[in-house]
Amino acid sequence: MPNWLAGLGARxxxxxGRRGPEAPESADLLDRLKCRGVTATAYAADVTDEAAIRRVLDAVDATGHPLRGVVHNAMRLDDAPLTELSERRALRRRPRPRGGRRRRLAPPHRRP
Structure with a gap:
């Protein structure tokens, strides 16, 4: 997703993400984005944690670059052939709706 956004002109x-800059792929992704002229910052926060999301929004505000959009694509992947998916496992595949609703926490000037 970040590479796609960079390709659309995001700078x-x-x-x-839950692990932020500590995620195994974080350093490589940040380096690749930097090479494309993108300033990217990784923040550690669980989107279901209201206080954590407020801290991220405050940090984004402090950069001086307005928040112009939110892409929420978190989900837990639990692959199996469709014939082997129980209802419980199938429900796990849904995006986390509580996290998606966190964007309502942002004041109107920070809402996408």
Missing amino acids: HLALV
Whole structure:
């Protein structure tokens, strides 16, 4: 997703994940984006944690670059052939709706 956004012209990205800059792929992704002229910052936060999301929004505000959009694509992947998916496993495949609703926490000037 970040590479796609960079290809569309995004030059400042705030990437949020539970592990943030500690995620194994974080350093490589940030380096690749930097090579494309993108300033990207990785933040550690769980999107279901209201206080954590407020801290991220405050940090983004402090950069001086307005928040112009939110892409929420978190999900837990639990692959199996469709014939082997129980209802419980199938429900796990849905995006986390509570996290998607966190963007309502942002004041109107920060809402996408």
